[in-house]
Amino acid sequence: MTDAPELRQRLTEDWLAVLIGLVIFSLALVSLTGSDLLGWIVATSVWSDPAKALGTVSKSYVDLGGPLALVATYVALTAVLSAGAKVLRLPVGKFALAFTAVFWIAYASWFVGSNAYLAVVTPADLKKFGIDWSLKLTNEGGFIVALLVGLVIANAFPRFAEWLKEAIRPELYIKIAIVILGGFIAVAVVGKLNLASSLLLRGLAAIVEAYLIYWAVVYYVARKWFGFSREWSVPLASGISICGVAAAIATGGAIRSRPAVPVLVSSLVVIFAVVEVLILPFVAEHFLSHEPLVAAAWIGLAVKTDGAAVAAGGITESLLLAKNAAEGINYQPGWILGTTATVKVFIDVFIGIWAFILGYIWTNHIDKREEAERAKVGEIWQRFPKFILGFLLTFVIGLLLALTAPTDLAPKVTVAIGEANSLRVLFFLLTFFSIGVLSNFKKLWEDGLAKLAAVYVLSLFGFVIWVGLVISWLFFSGVTPPLVG
């Protein structure tokens, strides 16, 4: 029998995300038996009268009322995540206090973002809310508000940002969200499996591009043009090319770099991811609104870190669906976000293998080590991002349920997974806010880091974004999400 300390040691943040995501997904599925266990979660509508903004995700809990649903959601999330903090051996009291601040600030941002002047998109809705203008950010503009509030805290109130740090865990939040997202995507693609499998094939191009094209070029630029050492260039190239923080740390570890090196590189990755999240979805809305899946793949390839990329995919989906809806084209939701997430997950799958290849070359040929210290095949599994297993599991279960459910039960599958998805949105929100709080732009001007930042700017804005756009265009142009109905 495994004792508690050993279990704790094994239960990393990755596995914890899988566990929490699967628990939420399972609770949602219980509603298929007639017991709605997640219907009390708070839902926020676009509002002009704040009293009408809050509600519950299920009508069966409508008597609870919006404000109480919000408190219940806060209590439930705090309890679950505090238990997770205990498993990770974090100070639970400090975590719960910091999470309380994180939750309420993030939710306040979401509430503000749902205001009609920020969110309304169509002329019909402008009329409905009795307003004559709007920023047209959609109701997911709350993500942007949360990110901006986080940035203000990071840059203007660094002591408060430091106090919040126990609960600033964007990687945990986004991994939970991605596990839940698997089921949501399954329900979205059912009935269109040919299109979905065609998109999966096209998604393979993203893996080739990130690992074999981007990495090689960025590594060369860092080594040859900027004169960085191998120890710095590997995590830097991985951070810019593959998948931000996770790849920088995995490949840095594989070549036996000092732990502080990929960590310092990661701090840059997050800052640039924020810049991309604030810009690229709006660029995609402006230039790629008629090629929504090109936009989706491009976001997945260009925005680094899972959190920022998948979250940016969510914003891009909202913006593109709204813009197309205003032109009378109603695409089914889920496909744009699903494509971005799939591209990102595909790329993540190979982090362990790429780290092993680099580790093998480094420990055998470049920085030769004793036999015991050389890279071993077992490291592939060790560095594999485990949350992907949770994503695959919820996807397969969601797909099987949607495909095999009797006619009377099929709509309930969609509703059940929709309830889990409402928590996915909240985890996205926590991710956006956390990324903002981690992004202290003053770091960019510090000695030494400016040179790292220069490689990043040159590679990202001079190469990665444009090549990503070309490849996304070549593989995804002309393919559009199914229309509603």
Place this chain on the structure above:
Amino acid sequence: MSDANLKTELKTAPVEPLLPIELLLIKTSLGIGVILLIILGVISRAIG
């Protein structure tokens, strides 16, 4: 090692020349990458 030391190191570290095996890694990656992209492109066009 502290962040401050790492930043100083970034400014002052001597240049390490590119080894043949690094160049081989870069060229092989790019070569295989371009070939695979072409193959995937052809397949994805073929299946529409």
